[in-house]
Amino acid sequence: MPELPDLEVFAANLQKRFKSKTLETLEVKVAKKLNVSIQELKNTLEGHQLEKVSRSGKTLQLHFKNEAVLGLHLMLHGELRPLNPDEEVKFQIVSFHFKGGDGFALCDFQKQATPTLNPELSEVPDALALNEGYLRELLGKKKVQIKTLLMDQQLIRGIGNTYADEILWEAKISPFSIAKFIPESAVNELLRAINHVLCKETVDIGKKLCEALNGEVKDFLRVHRSDLSKSPTGAEIQIEKKGARKTYFTDEQLLYTV
């Protein structure tokens, strides 16, 4: 259940561990979300060298030397696990066995994690590739709550429930603010917060996880955490439910509704 910073770290660690290795066997256990046949996937990727691993929005991307790309979306519960020769990995969706014996699997007990061969590249900007003009124009025409906008993958890719709260706290904007009423100075602050929060978390989580391919790190979150009652600056953290998700915020954040 990773968000953007975690995925950044996993991508880097996958690359460190498997770059330049040749994919010997690819095993598909669950194909219901796969966009091509198992055979086509195997034919396309087996025997080819892994060149690079990147993150785009909420997907990991495995780039192979033959130009093929495999996108992996972990959804809510997906996780990467190193392969262990002694025991079968549980809840496997697909596994990658590299020449030399090392490998990893994508697992998801809920079977929602999604591998996609050669995903279409998106027009929607990644959260770490936003420019001020785009964000200002986007916010100016939307009357949704700002948190909803930040999490809308059709508008900005990569921000989920946790980091939307973290970013909005950093920017001192209430998650319930209506996008079009947020003044220009606050939009600038929001852009700064998006970059700052996501980059800082990537560094911190990277240090904590070291070479790991999975694991949840909440240590560096400042408001979206059930074990905290106050923000770093001492304000009481408030929690509001929106459907199945929770929003964490404080009254340090300004509400723009007109």
Place this chain on the structure above:
DNA sequence: ACGCGTGTTACTGT
């Protein structure tokens, strides 16, 4: 035991 859950999609209703 019971409630919770870092996501997406489909569908309803205003």
Place this chain on the structure above:
DNA sequence: GACAGTAACACGCG
């Protein structure tokens, strides 16, 4: 068309 709310997916975890 824009937007809000809900269920379903399917099961481990504390």
